[in-house]
Amino acid sequence: MLALLNAVIHTLDPARPRASALLVRGDRIAAVGDDRQVLSAASGPVERLDLKRRAVVPGLIDAHIHLLSYGLSLRVVDLDNLPSLHRCVEKVRERVKQTAQGAWVTGRGWNYTVWEEGRPPHRSDLDPVSPGHPVLLTSKNGHQAWCNTSALRLAGVDRNTPDPRGGRIERDARGEPTGVLSEEAIGLVSIHVPPPxxxxxxxxxxxxxxxxxxxxxxxxxxxxxxxxxxxxxxxxxxxxxxxxxxxxxxxxxxxxxxxxxxxxxxxxxxxxxxxxxxxxxxxxxxxxxxxxxxxxxxxxxxxxxxxxxxxxxxxxxxxxxxxxxxxxxxxxxxxxxxxxxxxxxxxxxxxxxxxxxxxxxxxxxxxxxxxxxxxxxxxxxxxxxxxxxxxxxxxxxxxxxxxxxxxxxxxxxxxxxxxxxxxxxxxxxxxxxxxxxxxxxxxxxxxxxxxxxxxxxxxxxxxxxxxxxxxxxxxxAGQEADLGTLAPGKFADLVVLSQDPFALPPEEIPRAEVAMTMVGGRIVYESGTQEIRKPDPFFLSS
Structure with a gap:
């Protein structure tokens, strides 16, 4: 068992919104209350962790994320927050130099609405820096892609290619593809990119x-x-x-x-x-x-x-x-x-x-x-x-x-x-x-x-x-009986913060940095280390 003591706990449980201590038995919460109440609820050996008045909140659940895509995005050309088309092209130029001839160059994050040039991209912007590589760059929102001519040619996309259902091939005044694909049209080219x-x-x-x-x-x-x-x-x-x-x-x-x-x-x-x-x-x-x-x-x-x-x-x-x-x-x-x-x-x-x-x-x-x-x-x-x-x-x-x-x-x-x-x-x-x-x-x-x-x-x-x-x-997700608040019987999923966000002015909420993350009674992150602890037999058997 593990007792988290001397904390400022925001349980989000209407029955007990605030507490100062919490007892973990196995992967679930056994008790919530003050230090005395929690320790008296323990039976057998208890590991005590003094949180020194740090804040504790229920585990944070991201209800809309593309986590594997995020991991993969860390390996491609990062165009996020770049202020100009020119800077994006230069980033592609740098990656081309590091990429084998003929191999795909991929990236993500461009947003022409914030570019200094004030216009959408075009395949001709990429062609001079990538003559021997097909290039596919997804936009920040993921709903458009910017390709060079090599990528369009490899995919067989030209002026005669019809727009797919739910998508659009952006075209110039002559009907030629500009290199920008919207929505379902992205798949016309992305299907040709080798899997990671x-x-x-x-x-x-x-x-x-x-x-x-x-x-x-x-x-x-x-x-x-x-x-x-x-x-x-x-x-x-x-x-x-x-x-x-x-x-x-x-x-x-x-x-x-x-x-x-x-x-x-x-x-x-x-x-x-x-x-x-x-x-x-x-x-x-x-x-x-x-x-x-x-x-x-x-x-x-x-x-x-x-x-x-x-x-x-x-x-x-x-x-x-x-x-x-x-x-x-x-x-x-x-x-x-x-x-x-x-x-x-x-x-x-x-x-x-x-x-x-x-x-x-x-x-x-x-x-x-x-x-x-x-x-x-x-x-x-x-x-x-x-x-x-x-x-x-x-x-x-x-x-x-x-x-x-x-x-x-x-x-x-x-x-x-x-x-x-x-x-x-x-x-x-x-x-x-x-x-x-x-x-x-x-x-x-x-x-x-x-x-x-x-x-x-x-x-x-x-x-x-x-x-x-x-x-x-x-x-x-239909999991409110087990997750979402800190109450006895629920999974011990919680976050320890360096400061109490409820005690900070609203504009300073990001100052409350994550000090520890726990999932099912298992500490998976502690400030200063990103090592993930393997399941501890102590927790599994208690």
Whole structure:
């Protein structure tokens, strides 16, 4: 047994919101209270850990992340936060020099909306620095790719290639491909990129960073290549070897639903560490490339309301098929029309297959006021990423105009009774949940911009934000009986912080650094070391 003593514990348990001590027996919490109460509840030898008034919160669960993709992204050309097209091209030039002739050069993270040049990229920008290499660079939001001419030629993409359903080949005035591919068109080229090497080490690289940021669990949303079906075996092997330090909830891509059903997969199947999640689908695109599906056109683009990736019939058919076969659904929907279409599909599906399926809308970046109460009525979860608000605020104002006042509407959704689950969307945005909590509470970037917060009426309290990152994520996965709060009988998943975020001014929340992360009574991270401790027989046998 392990007793955590002399702490400031925020349990998020309504029955006992605050405590100073906690007792761990095996992988679960045995007692919560003050030091005396916890020690008196112990039987047999007890290891005591004095936390010296550090804060303790429930384990943080990222409800929307692409963790293996993040690990792999650490190995490709990093174009994130570069201020110009020129800087991106120079980074590609450097990687080409280190790459064998004819081999692919891949990268991610470009965002032309912040470039000094003020224009989208073109294949001709890459061609001079990569004459002997095909190049594929995904955008920051993952909804566009930038290719050179070699990559397009290898994939057979030219002026005569039709746009695939749910995608678009960007073209110039003469009809020639510019090298930018949107949504489903990315697959025309990405299918030709050789698979990466050691997935195990890539995942472990990402896991080390995640544990150091206080994550104890994650809902993996990859839908292309490294999806839940592909990852389940890898993570189960890591669990059996004692190297898995996170609880995984793995989504199944919609194009593999028949395979999952034939294999007998059901949402919730698996172990306490690796579980089957919902079926993941896409209703629309994203804000940056202006492919999110909107009720009204984009500002200054009267003919553009975005891209419909899955139409109404497809969403209804998918939801109904999933629910009939014991699978839940999670649908990417950023635009307000996409959100509405998801809710319509959920409502119609419930008429055919009633039940507590907790369907998820991923992102919900803009929602019409009429649709706010529908989340509670339909039992739908709003799975959102608060860091998107402060990252995207200038784009939202530019492309959505006055509608941006109702975007990233956490306050409105909570007031309407919606269940809220928070995540990061890493590697689209940084992984750190403390940065997400800061964004949710302040609606500001770390530098304090904008003063007073962007659309401050949508701010929420720290308790509400933390609950969305813990209990909300657990609820979205149907695991609220075991995770999300610190209470007797629940798994001992928790985070020790260097400072109490509730005692800090909101703008200083990121100062509360992670000192220790525990998963199932096992310390998987301590400040100063990133070594993951193998299962301790003391904990397993006590």
């Amino acid at each position: 090497g050691d997935l195990r080490s890539a995942f472990l690289d990402a896991q080390r960073i995640a544990s150091a940021q206080g994550l104890t669990g994650f809902h993996d949303c990859d839908a292309h290549g490294y999806d839940g079906i592909a990852m389940r075996g890898l993570l189960e092997d890591l669990h059996h070897s004692g190297d898995l330090a996170l609880r995984a909830y793995l989504m199944v891509p919609d194009h593999r639903i028949d395979e999952a059903i034939a294999s007998g997969w059901r949402t919730g199947d698996g172990s306490d560490h690796v579980r089957v999640g919902p079926v993941k689908a896409f209703a629309d695109g994203a804000l940056g490339p202006r492919t999110a599906d909107l009720l009204d056109p984009y500002e200054g683009e009267p003919d553009n309301r975005g891209i419909v990736v899955a139409d109404d019939e497809q969403l209804l058919d998918l939801t109904t098929k999933a629910h009939r076969n014991g699978l839940r659904v999670a649908v990417h929907a950023i635009g307000d029309r996409a959100v509405r279409r998801c809710l319509d599909a959920f409502e119609k599906s419930q008429q055919h297959v009633p039940g507590d399926f907790r369907p998820r809308v991923e992102h919900v970046q803009i929602v019409h006021p009429d649709d706010l109460p529908r989340f509670k009525r339909l039992g739908a979860v709003a799975s959102m990423q608060p860091i998107h608000a402060t990252s995207d605020m200038h784009m939202a104002d530019r492309f959505w105009g006055s509608r941006s006042r109702r975007s990233y509407a956490w306050r409105s959704l909570l007031d309407a009774g919606a269940a809220l689950a928070f995540g990061s969307d890493c590697p689209v945005e940084p992984l750190g949940p403390l940065a997400g909590l800061h964004a949710a509470v302040t609606r500001q970037r770390p530098d304090g911009v904008p003063r007073g917060g962007w659309t401050p009426e949508q701010r929420i309290t720290l308790t509400e934000a933390l609950r969305a990152y813990t209990y909300g994520s657990a609820y979205a």
